Amino acid sequence: MVGLAALLLLCASAEAPPHEGPREGARLSDAWLQKALILAAGGSIDDLQTSSTASLTRAAAGDTASPPPSGKKKRPPPPGPLSPPPTPLPPSPQPPSPAPPPVKPVPGSAAGTGGKTKRPPPTFPLSPPSPSPPVSPPPLKGGRKRPPPPGAPPSPPAPPSPPKKPRRLRPPPPDLPLAPSPPPPSPPPPPLQVEPDIDWARYPTFAQISEYLALRVAGSLGRCSLTSVGKSVQGRDLWAVTIGDPSSVHYPDPANPDIPFPKARAAYIGVMHGDEKGHISAVLRLVGELCDPISEPRFAPGGVLDGNVTDLLASTVLYVLPLMNPDGYTATQRYNANGVDLNRNFFTNVFPFAAPTPADGYALQPGSNTAMYNAAADWTDNGGGADEHEPETMAVMSWLASVRPHVSADLHGGAMVASYALDACDSRGEVLDCPSPEAPLPGYLANVYSMNHAGNMRFSWGEVQAGRTIRFANGTTQGATWYPAIGTIADWLHHTHQRHMLTLELHYSKYALFSADKLNMYANNRWSMLRLAGVGAHMGLRALLRDATSGAPLAATVTPKQPGGAWAPQVENGGLVWKLAMPGVTYSGTIYPYDPADSSVAYDPIPYSFVVPYSWDNVLSNVPRASLSISRVFRAVRVGGPAPQAAPTAAASPPPPPQQQ
Template structure:
C-alpha cells in the first residue's frame, strides 16, 4: 500500500514539472510590453509575439528613417538654397545630429523680425510631426513666390524647423530617448524642484535650452500624437491636482490655440475638448514640460499640438493628416505678423537700439527686446485695449495706450536717460564755479545783454537740427519695419 501511495505522489509531481519549468523560462525571456500567459497557451504566445514583431515592421513602412530624414533635409536646403539653411543644435544620446532647417528671405542673418520654431518627434513613438514638418518645408519652398501666405512667412518671419527632437526614441520605437527618459518631463519645473541638476538632464533637453539662449523665439509649437487638441500652459499645478491653471497670458494662449484649432479640418469640432483647445493642467497635470519652460525662461509662447488620434498611424494616412493640419500650421506662424504689437526701442540721446523690455499692464509677463535691433514682438488678443510699457535700465519708462484691432500694430519707443542726482550736482558745481551771488548775477546779465542775438541764432539752429534729426530717425524706423499696418512712435 505504501508503495502505491509513493508511486501516485511521484506521478503527480512529475505532471506539474513541465508547467513549472516552462513558466520560469518564459519569464526570463519575456519581451517588454508583453503579458504573461499560462503554459497551455504557449503556442498562442509565440504566434502573437511574431505578429507583434510584424506589426512593428508594418507601421514603420512609409516613414523616413533617421538617415532618410537627414538626407531629405539636406536635399531640401540644396533645392531651396535661396531661402533656407541647415544647422545642428546638438546631438542625441546615440550621437545623431539634431538638425534644424531655417526658412527666411535672409537665412542665418539676424533681422528685426519674429522667430518661430516647430519641434517634432518629442516622443519617439509619435512620428507624424517629423513627416508633416518636412511636407511644410517643401510646400513653403514650392509656393513662396506665388502664394501670399507663404510669401508673408518667408519675408517677415524666421521659421526654424526641428523635425525630430528624439531620433533615438524613434529608432527604438518607444516614447523616451535612448536612456528611456520622457523628454517632455525633463525641463526645469516652476512648481517642484525637478530637473534642476544641469548634468542630469538629457542631451536633447540641453540642446533645446541652449538653442533658446542663442535665438530669441517669439512663439513655438511642438507636434505630438495620441489626441486631437491644441494644448497651452500651464501644464502643471501647485498642488498636483487636475484643474484649470491659467498662466498670465491665458487669453493670448487661448487665442493662439484657437488659431490652430479653427484652421484645422476637424479639431475645432472636438466633442472631448471645447473648441479643440485645452489648458494642460485641466487635461492632466505634468511637470518638467517643455512649453512651460519656454514661456518662463525663453520668453517664448509655446503650444503643444496633438495632431493625430493615433500615435503611429499607417503611412498611407500621412497625406490626409497633412491636408488637415496644413492651414493650421501656416496660420499659426503667420499670426506672428498679422496680430499682436511689434516695434523697437531706441535711446533718445544716441539714437541707437536699446535692448529693453515690454510689459502689458495687468499681465505679469515680460517680453525682452532683441539684443541687436532691440525689436520686440508681443502676441496679444485682437479687439482689446492695452497699456504698453517700455523700459530699460538707467532709462525712463514710457507708456502708451493702444487699441488692437484685426491687424498688427507697430509701436516704437524712444526712451530718455535718467538724470541722476550726482549728475545734477556736477552740473551745478560747474555753473557755480567760484562766483558769489552778485558775481553770478553780473556774469549772467553780461551774457544776456551783449550776446542776445547770438543766442537767438543758436536756438534757431538747434531747433532746426532737432527737427531734422527726429525726421531722419523716424524715416529709419519706418524702413526697418516692413509689414506694419499701423505705426506709432512714442
C-alpha cells in the same frame, strides 16, 4: 476596172460603223477595201481570189517587215506614187472638246434602210491616212499655265541659278601606322538625385530623413540652412532647418518706410516621443515646400497662388526641428535610448514649484497598487530626475535659448487637440486649473491652430482621463486640465523665457496606422502651421527704440500697467520692443530707455498704449498678417535735450483688412 473599184468602195462605205469622234475621212470595211486596192493597182478578178490582202498591201507599199500581230489590223498607207504626202495640221492650242453621243436615226427616215447613214464616196486617187497631230506633254502639277492677257509685256526671264560650289574632296590620309582601337566608352554617371525618394505612405528611416533635409536645403538657393543642434544618446544628429535669413530685415512701418525691422521668429519641434511618428511627414513636407524656391508663390496644393505664404516668408524666420528623438524613432519607442521621457525632462529650478519628492512619486492609493499622484509618479519613473537632463534635452534647450522664437509648437500624437500652458500647477499634479498670467492669450493661440485645421480638429469633443470626462473647447484644452504633466518643454519655455509654446496632438493613433492618415497629414495641418506662425509671431506691438539724436538703438526696462498681471513687453538686442497681444485688449505701460554702452546718459520715460483693433473671430483666419502688427518707432529724448518730435500715436489702427479667399 476603175468603175468596179469605185463600186467596191461604195460597198465598203455602207458597212462602215458610225463616227466615234471628229475624224478625217471614213473608215472602210477591211474586206472591201482590200479588193478595191487590188483593182486600183491594176489587178484582175483572179487576183482577188488568189492574193491575200496582207501580201498585196505590203507589195504595193514596198513593206518587207514582219506581218502585224493577229487581231484587228490597222491599214498601212498606200504606196507613195498614189498621192503626195499631206501637209500635217498645226496643233490646236486647246484640246478638242468631246463629241456628243451619236444620234440614232428615226426608222423610216431618208437616211436609208437599216437606220445607217450613207457616206459620200471618197475621191481618187486614195490618200493615205493623215498623221495624228503631235502629242503635247502632260501639263505640270498644278494645271495648265494661263497665257498672259493680250498686250501684256513679256515676263522677264528668270535669273540664272548660281553655280554649285564644287565639292571639296578630302585628301587621302598619309600612310600612318594603324592606331590601337579605342577602349569601349564608359557608362555615363548616374544623374544627380535632386528629389529624395520618400514614400509618404510609409515612415522614412533616419537616413532618409537626413538625406531629404540635406537635398532640400542644398536646392533652396540659400533660403534655408541645415545644422545639427546636438547628438542623441546613440550619436544621431538632431537636425534643425532655418527657413529664411535671421539677419535679414523688412520694413513694416508705413510712417517710417526707411527704417528696417528684424524679422519675427516661429519654431516647430517634431517627434519628441519616438512612437508618435504620424506627424513626421507634416514637418518634413513643410520644410520641403518652404525651402523650394521654384514653388513660390504657389505653395498651396494644386498650385493655387498663396500670397499669404509669400508675405510670411518676407517677414518671418521659421525654425524646424523635425526629429528630436531619433533613437526612439528608430526603435519605435516613446523614450530615448536611456529610457527617459524627454517631455518630462525639462524641469529646472525656474519652475514656480519644487520637484516631486520620492515620497510623492512612490505613494500608492490605500489598498491598491495605483499611484496616489499620477503626475509625480510619471516624473519620478520616467523624467530622469531633477537637473539631470538628457543629451537631446540639453541640445534643444540651448537651441531654443539662442533662436528665442516668439511662438512655437511641440508636435505629438495620440489625440486630436491643441493644448496650451500650463501643463502642471504643482509638484504633485493635484491642481487641475492654473491659467497662465497671459490668459486668455495661450488658449486663443490654440484656437488659431484648431480653427484652421483642415482635419476638423475643432470638432474633437474630449477624452476620459482617470475617471474624469474632459471637454475640449473647439478642439483645445489647457494641459493641466486634460492631465497634469511635470517637466514639459512648453512649461520650461513659458517659465524660463516667457514664450508661448503649444502642445499639438495631431493624430488619434500614435503610430497613424492607415496610409491615408500619413498621406493627408500635411494637407490637414499645413494652413494651421502657417497661420499660427503668422499670427503668433506678429500679433501685437513690434517697435524700435532709438536715440532721438543719434538714431542709435537703445535698451530699456518696461513696466506694464494693463492688463494687470500680464508679461511686460520684451526688449531684444538692437532695440526691438515686442509684445504678443490679444485682439481687442488695450495694453499700456511705460518704457524706460537707457544706453547699454554709456550708463551716464539719461532719457525721458516713454509711455505706450496700443490695441489690436479686430474681433477674435476675424483674427482667427481673415485678417492678413501685416494688419496684426502695431509697428512703431520710439525716439528717446535725453534728459535736458530738445523737445521730442511729434510721433504718431501707438494706438492708431491699421486699415481694415481685405477678406481672404
